[in-house]
Amino acid sequence: MAWICVITLFALASSTLSNKVSRVGIIFPKTQNDNKQCTAKGGLKGSCKSLTDCPAVLATLKDSFPVVCSWNGRFQPIVCCPDAAAPSVTTTVTTIVPTKETKIPRLHIPGCGKRKVNVDITTIGRSGSPILPPISTSQDLKGGRGIIAGGVEAKIGAWPWMAAVFVKNFGIGRFHCAGSIISSKYILSAAHAFLIGGRKLTPTRLAVRVGGHYVKMGQEYHVEDVIIHPDYVERENYNDIAIIVLKEELNFTDLVRPICLPDPEAVTDSLKGRRVTVAGWGDLDFAGPRSQVLREVSIPVVPIGDCNKAYQKLNTLALKNGITKKFICAGLEEGGKDACQGDSGGPLMLVNNSSWIVTGVVSFGHKCAEEGFPGVYTRVVSYLEWIAKVTNSLDQTVTN
Numbered sequence: 001m002a003w004i005c006v007i008t009l010f011a012l013a014s015s016t017l018s019n020k021v022s023r024v025g026i027i028f029p030k031t032q033n034d035n036k037q038c039t040a041k042g043g044l045k046g047s048c049k050s051l052t053d054c055p056a057v058l059a060t061l062k063d064s065f066p067v068v069c070s071w072n073g074r075f076q077p078i079v080c081c082p083d084a085a086a087p088s089v090t091t092t093v094t095t096i097v098p099t100k101e102t103k104i105p106r107l108h109i110p111g112c113g114k115r116k117v118n119v120d121i122t123t124i125g126r127s128g129s130p131i132l133p134p135i136s137t138s139q140d141l142k143g144g145r146g147i148i149a150g151g152v153e154a155k156i157g158a159w160p161w162m163a164a165v166f167v168k169n170f171g172i173g174r175f176h177c178a179g180s181i182i183s184s185k186y187i188l189s190a191a192h193a194f195l196i197g198g199r200k201l202t203p204t205r206l207a208v209r210v211g212g213h214y215v216k217m218g219q220e221y222h223v224e225d226v227i228i229h230p231d232y233v234e235r236e237n238y239n240d241i242a243i244i245v246l247k248e249e250l251n252f253t254d255l256v257r258p259i260c261l262p263d264p265e266a267v268t269d270s271l272k273g274r275r276v277t278v279a280g281w282g283d284l285d286f287a288g289p290r291s292q293v294l295r296e297v298s299i300p301v302v303p304i305g306d307c308n309k310a311y312q313k314l315n316t317l318a319l320k321n322g323i324t325k326k327f328i329c330a331g332l333e334e335g336g337k338d339a340c341q342g343d344s345g346g347p348l349m350l351v352n353n354s355s356w357i358v359t360g361v362v363s364f365g366h367k368c369a370e371e372g373f374p375g376v377y378t379r380v381v382s383y384l385e386w387i388a389k390v391t392n393s394l395d396q397t398v399t400n
Contacts, residue, residue: 041082048079109183113258153295160255164209164212168205178344180358182259186246188242188361189345191242222248224247227243236317240361240363260356272303276328276359277296278348278375281294307376308322327376328376360379
């Protein structure tokens, strides 16, 4: 009953402030306990004052019971009033519940990224691609997209992870796009090559050839499924990545081997100043004839900011968010070297400690090797977690 009386009187005092707080009310006389040092709510230093002389306590009276120093008479509480230097605030304590950190997987297959082709070390460029004399064509190569037009024919066995994807019509296979072997059962490629008109190509219509230098050579394998990244949207360029699942496991040889996936730490690497290599059987020029042999080209990485400025000129809905860090851009400012139609899904590669790594997937560009427009590739390291999920963490061991 005594507590009810105290709360009632405190509420009365709260509603009848003294003229010191611009309200008409009762002013209690000071007592010998006034200004005595004390500790207020929240551990704040304060001094003992009449309740009506402490606006800080009055402001919180309805929510919390103050520290009472003493009583001046029966109904006049002397409360511990926080010092002015320590403002009266309501402190909210937020408990942060630690979440489980998502660890980006390290997808390493023993023996990946190794090739057994004999290449003279004196002919190796910074990217690791052999510098060979170009193959002449009857077409003007200027402005052609450079896997073919600005590149060279690859040595047989130089890129044993290359895969050629065919689409069959009435039993006749036609070269469709490229991919790269990342395990004995999985081929890395581009989503846009398999989602056409809102429909995914039927796996039974697809076939993959590996180990061939000429586009129609090599061992053929049937396709069980094509897994397209769930965030890929047709007619947009984002999340353009897919995994081809083979029905039978590949038989690894000197001409058929997997390429390494990047380490998780590579996500912070801008690749500034690096040269990369891209290979494929794509067109010799924009809308031009297609190469019958595997070709390659070495090009420099272009900073994302510069690449974004270039593609902003096109004002296309396919890049509504611009060029993001989930892309890699590569090419020459003057053009002439790039990937082209038919090269989609193929690997953008770099060499690290004598092992080749697939750092990008051929995605899109403005025509082929246009001046001022580098080729754009899906950055593989941004999708390691997804790749691990759909491939069961690539637990296949390479037989050396």
